[in-house]
Amino acid sequence: MNAHLEQLSPQPLWRHFRTLCNTPRPSGHEAALVARLEAWADEQGLAHDRDAAGNLRIRKPASKGHEAAPGVVLQGHLDMVAQANADHPHDFARDPIETYLEDGWLHARHTTLGADNGLGVAAALAVLEDDTLTHGPLEALFTLEEESSMGGALNLAEDWLDGRILLNLDSEDRGQVYIGCAGGADVVVDAQLPTSDLEEDEALVRLALTGLTGGHSGIDIHKGRGNANRLLVRVLRALEAFDARLVDYRGGTLRNALPREAFATLALPADEVEGARERLLALELELRDELAGADDHLALALETVEARAAEALTRDASRLLIAALHAAPCGVERMSVDVPGVVETSNNLGVVTLEGGRFHLCALVRSLRDSATADIADRFRALFELIGARTRVENGYPGWTPDPDSSLLARFRALHRARLGVDPEVKVIHAGLECGILGAKYPEMAMISFGPLIRGAHSPDERVEVASVEEFWGLLRALIEDLARPSS
Template identity: 80%
Template sequence: MNAHLEQLSPRPLWRHFRTLCNTPRPSGHEAALIALLERWADGLGLAHDRDAFGNLRIRKPATPGHEQAPGVILQGHLDMVAQANADHPHDFTRDPLDTQVVNGWLHARHTTLGADNGLGVAAALAILEDDALIHGPLEALFTLEEESSMGGALNLAEGWLEGSLLLNLDSEDRGQVYIGCAGGADVIVDAQLPTAPPAADETALSLSLTGLSGGHSGIDIHKGRGNANRLLVRALRALEPLGARLVDYRGGTLRNALPREAFATLMLPEEELAHAQARVAALEAELRAELAGVDEGLSLSLASGAASAAEALTAEASRLLVRALHVAPCGVERMSVELPGVVETSNNLGVVSLAAGRFHLCALVRSLRDSATADLADRFRALFELIGARTRVENAYPGWTPDPESPLLVCFRRLHRERLGNDPEVKVIHAGLECGILGGKYPALDMISFGPLIRGAHSPDERVELASVEEFWTLLRALVEDLATVGAEDAGRSSGAPNS
């Protein structure tokens, strides 16, 4: 499968990416890929080990004569976001991806591509097997469950890594280098809400909102795209005065992906059906106008003929839930003052569900300030306590504080000018790169993050520009070689284990 990838340039990188496309690897299901990589490392005589959580490290000794160069850690995550179009059956635990090249971009048919972070992993593997490359001591660190929880980085063993320089290969913009990122936390809300049987005059209806673009809940949060959970709740709010009662609800699939679709079943007095249809049609027109030029594919519909339910939320429970969701924080909360144009704090209403009275919500709060992350999470707690829900915060991770004077950054900028003829943009990203967590465990690490041009990450529109992959490979290879020929005092703050 995906044999055409091996004809792309640079061939060593794309050969490894083909392996990743053919090996299912959603978060929590990385074991098969790890076993394959360990066999590959054995075949090359490379040392490898895992920490207690299962993160994989593969090591390669320095080129003879360069043993005193600073140790370089090539870092990426093995898992990928599992998203497919609703009408496309795909089992991400069993099925390989189906890739194609269109106008200079690589896509997967109807699913996420896994370029995030498969291309970074593939590049690290290609560096490890490149015997023509001059390099200092190399470690490739492949973490687990980044997309679902940052679990691999959060549970990374301390005192394990030996290098002093870390190249995170998980960025998605050509001509840019990242030196800071937002921290974040998952906010989980659960409640068992009261239900009652449908009345004799009530009919079951299906309400659906589809056709949104979706995207990455950090990188794309400021672009004005629709959030299916936010917008379907607006429809429920519009139907509330007509006596609508929620039966069930499902919207979004991942807390770190902007929800593209949401669906609800509700009970409504039959005499209000015509009014409800009119309100939904009017709201669809309003939403289309609001999202014009940003998210053009929205479709909102209300259909009769849904299977009648044995129970629906009571009228009061339905009203309280819809109102709580309607006022819940969603989208950009604050822009940064210190970093113009960068989102400081945001929230994504990622996953919402209701079944048999059991309500569940998973939101992802992000901020460049850890205090703001904690405060926004507390606002969720205060809000949903009003309807008797239980709220907890999980998987909190710190941000990565920018260091504009980083010696590693100085080296990268020089090479970017020499190889590509221009200066890279130095950026801070509103997304959860693992660097913040890794820096907390290994505070002496000097780190940067860069990668090829990826668009539509975390959605079936994910794609990567082929020309940018060649640039990325050229820079990575040049950087590894350059770092082998400079003294540790010029390229990094320390040598040896940074957190012994």
């Protein structure tokens, strides 16, 4: 599948990306890809090893005469976000990604593409097999479970890597170089809430909120797009006027993707169903008006459910849960004063479920300040303790502190200017690159992050501009060769 990728330039990079598209690799299911890359390294005569966490390293000795050059680590993550349109059945653990070209962009059919971070991984592999390249000692570091937990980087072995320079290949903007990023943590809330039998006069209805754009919960969170969990909870709040109570709820699939859809089953008096339906029509117009220009395709639907559920949340439990979700932090909390135009702190209500009275929430807090991450996590704890829920913080990772005076950055800027005629934009990103974690484990290592132009990451709208991949490839090769020479 995806043979057309090998017709693109640079051919070695796209050939490796084809392998990645054809090898299922959602977070937690990278083993088959690791085995394939190890077999490839053996064919190339390249040394490889894994640390205790399963992260893969492939090494290539320096070009003759450049053994004394500083070692360079090419770093990317093997996993991809698994998101598909609701009407498209796709098993990310078994099915390959089907790609197509349109107007100079590469897309996937109804799923995420995996350009994040498959193109970075493919570029590192292409560098390793390029025998025309002059380079110092090279290591390619491929981490696991970045999209789900940063688990690979968090558990990376210390004193394992030899290189002194790290090139993170997980950025998504042409003409930009990143020197800092936000840290973050998952906030997980669980509760067993009281339920009661359905009453004789209660009917069941299925409520759906669909049509949102979604996107990356770091890169896109400031763009005014709708969060399906936030919006459906707002609708549920309004429907409490019709004496509705929650039976079940399902919204979002990943804590680091803006939820595009959410669904709930409600029990309400049968004679209130038509009134609720009319209120829903008004709410749909209201929400569409608020989101106009940022998210234009929101849709609300209400259907009667024939099957009878055994029970729903009690009225008090339903009202308390909806109130807590309505009050929970969501979206941009604060913009940075130190780095104008960059989000300092945000929270994404990523995954919310309710079934049989069992409530679960997973939110992702991001911040340039670790203290702000801790504060929002504590606010969740304080809020949800009021309804008897348990809150815990998991998978915390530090931010990456910018170093605008780094010699690595200066060399990249000069190279970018010489090749493309313009200076790159030097940026700090609100997304959670692995550099902060890696820098904490290897504090003497200089780092930058750059990549091709990717849009719609973490959603089925993900796409990459093909021309930007060739530009990225040229910059990467030139930088590696530049770093093999003594600095002036």
